[in-house]
């Protein structure tokens with residue numbers, strides 16, 4: 252891994268690294284915040300998954316997470332949202348292709364050869380982080396919008412892998428909303444039954460681990476009614492007794508101003524689980 256940016260931040264360091272991904276078949280950038288506590292030994296790792304149009308930069312420059320990660324002694328890893336490079340397929344529009352990997356393993360061409368963000372985030376990236384940084388193997392995951400969907404789905408698909416999961420404004424039912432229908436149709440093909448394995452609202456029914464879901468959602472979010480619909484996940488959880496806390500936050504929209512307002516709560520929530 253090669254460090255390409257480094258900034259002192261709250262007694263620790265906010266760095267950006269680039270590395271070759273064998274899973275994605277391209278070079279990737281990833282942001283890593285190391286809290287001051289790494290001087291005393293390995294720290295647990297909290298993975299952040301960003302939303303549509305984002306790179307590894309949005310979270311580290313807008314969320315204000317470093318202060319809380321420093322206080323709690325947690326490493327935060329924020330990868331890019333899709334494979335990158337001239338030979339990676341792309342599409343018109345911000346909601347498919349580069350910047351819109353949806354954290355799935357694509358099965359359809361022209362996507363299948365590079366778009367394997369599930370395997371990258373769940374397997375390849377933690378192996379790299381744990382081999383190259385003072386990181387323990389305790390992991391948690393959170394994210395925003397498309398990345399909130401990613402956090403929920405990756406935690407539900409991989410029982411035992413994460414100590415905790417949370418999301419801001421997640422796409423909870425991608426099989427039933429326009430952003431998800433477009434992306435899953437392209438990446439996985441026309442057979443809608445295959446999409447269900449990538450939909451948190453479908454996955455809670457058969458989850459073998461009842462990991463509590465924490466969700467913050469602004470009630471002034473411009474995407475709430477058409478794309479997010481968190482009530483679908485609440486209903487699915489209630490049907491099977493899966494623990495969920497949906498916090499509707501009055502007046503907040505879909506932006507990083509919302510995320511920054513509650514990021515401390517989420518980092519403390521994960522720190523409790525990671526240290527428990």
Ligand SMILES: N[C@@H](CCC(=O)N[C@@H](CSC=O)C(=O)NCC(=O)O)C(=O)O
Nearest residue numbers: 302303304305309345395396397398507
């Ligand atoms: N450009 C689009 C909307 C893009 C957008 O709002 N992206 C969000 C995530 S949406 C779901 O995944 C985001 O995080 N943007 C980056 C940022 O720094 O705010 C449009 O204009 O409608």
